[in-house]
Amino acid sequence: MIDINKAIEQIDWNRHPKGLYEPIAYTLASGGKRLRPTLALTAAEAIVNGGLINGDAIEQTVPAALALEIFHNFTLLHDDVMDKAEVRRGRPTVHVKWNEQTAILSGDQMLIEAYKQLSRVPAEKLPQVLAWFNEMATGICEGQQYDMEFEHMGHVTLDEYMKMIELKTSVLLAYAMKIGGYIAGADEKQQKALYKYGLHLGLAFQIQDDILDVYGDPKTFGKAIGGDICANKRTALLITAFENADPESKAELLEWLLINDRKEEKIAAVRSVYDRLGVRETCEAVMEEHTALALAQLDELPQNSATERLREIAEKLVTRKS
């Protein structure tokens, strides 16, 4: 199995001007789940091995896997500037540690570095992979734009929200699967299954994120509980609450949305409205539905140890704590 962390570490960022490359090295060294490259590589393995390892085909997927991880980290870097976020993975964000100009420019260079990795994809597969990668990258930007627009919208429907997270989160996982599989030789039916696995996994993943922000264990969650509530963020929970609320609960929620101090009290109050309306259970049901849809796609793939790992990734997601 390819060690993706090692592959990431092996990229040489000791280049000039240091002011451009150090923030890139800093961002990529800050860890994270490496979910996207893992999905791309595991998809490739699921397609080629059927129990046997075809080293070359997996090896050929590495540049695309790295491109996906670099791209993902680029989006985090620029999103943090746009959202004025000060902390990421327990460390100061780039625009805080350096400055905003550096964050913009190093982010731009990261996006270019993603395409540099892509240029190493086998030539006969490159046109298709590049086109898909561009489609994916466009989806992410569109999703981020919708997400920012939601902040200024009075009402967001659950459909609109799901469409937004599909773009902002899911298409990257979906294309990670599809691109990994395609490079390893997946046929069209398999490509479709890989894509849908990633898409539903992403939706389940984001809804679980929303749930953990309110109901997570502060010891394992890694960030403060209730951050979304304090920021009045449109999440699956808040939108579901509004869609299911009686007039009284609705008024109570609206009132709390206007209160920006008294954070502890606000978190407890909004959570108790969620509890009363059964919001957690409703969202968990949606999340489980998408997890089941992701798992169902695996039946279309060769059954082997890699497919088994894809099953585990989806199942772990439902029970994860952070």
Place this chain on the structure above:
Amino acid sequence: MIDINKAIEQIDWNRHPKGLYEPIAYTLASGGKRLRPTLALTAAEAIVNGGLINGDAIEQTVPAALALEIFHNFTLLHDDVMDKAEVRRGRPTVHVKWNEQTAILSGDQMLIEAYKQLSRVPAEKLPQVLAWFNEMATGICEGQQYDMEFEHMGHVTLDEYMKMIELKTSVLLAYAMKIGGYIAGADEKQQKALYKYGLHLGLAFQIQDDILDVYGDPKTFGKAIGGDICANKRTALLITAFENADPESKAELLEWLLINDRKEEKIAAVRSVYDRLGVRETCEAVMEEHTALALAQLDELPQNSATERLREIAEKLVTRKS
């Protein structure tokens, strides 16, 4: 001949979310010289026609030409955010007309759109074109980083300055030529000549820009004269002045660098130091040297109407007023 403005206008930006795409349409509609796509297309023509037009080969260069123009405009958009510039081509910049978040995100999407155009390059040429494009894009980011670092440096040598403008301005023109020629079938010797033509043209272009900022005609220059002097910008003129200055002139320049009000007086005083030291003539000589080096490359190419246009572009540059 391909109408590059028409090709740019034909790109459909009427897409959702409008908040993402309208700033892109706005940026690309603001005009400019379209120098980069013109160079790419003219290089292609110079290679294929030898007096005859091979429509297909030129047509195949259009996506790359569009990629170069979109990329160039992306760099202006993000540079304006980093430099906090409020006006570009006589109109408010994107971060002023919309906001900074929009400018960052729409810029990111423009960079992706450049790669979308690239993905339409003929498949057998794509790996090489993508690799060169990435190299070019990297050069631009490195150049912008050096340019920003120069603002905080006490002393910049003319060599350092030339290296910076080579990255920030010239590599884009050089690769525009090389990519255009390559798609049209240029051999390695021709590719080298095309690249060097663009490289020297870019250096001459930037030095002329520096000269016009001080000695241009306010009626034709399009922006206020002396802007670089007011901003204490390290330009070919200021650096040449320091390199040639007697202690007295040096002290006078340093004193003016510390004065940030009295703009008219500052511009006049610094210009009179330049005049005394013959800075304009020295810089013009360097510019003419690079123009001559650019022109000399044309001997390596087929001699036809396109090569003639490349000659005119370089010659016009030396006498341009804006």
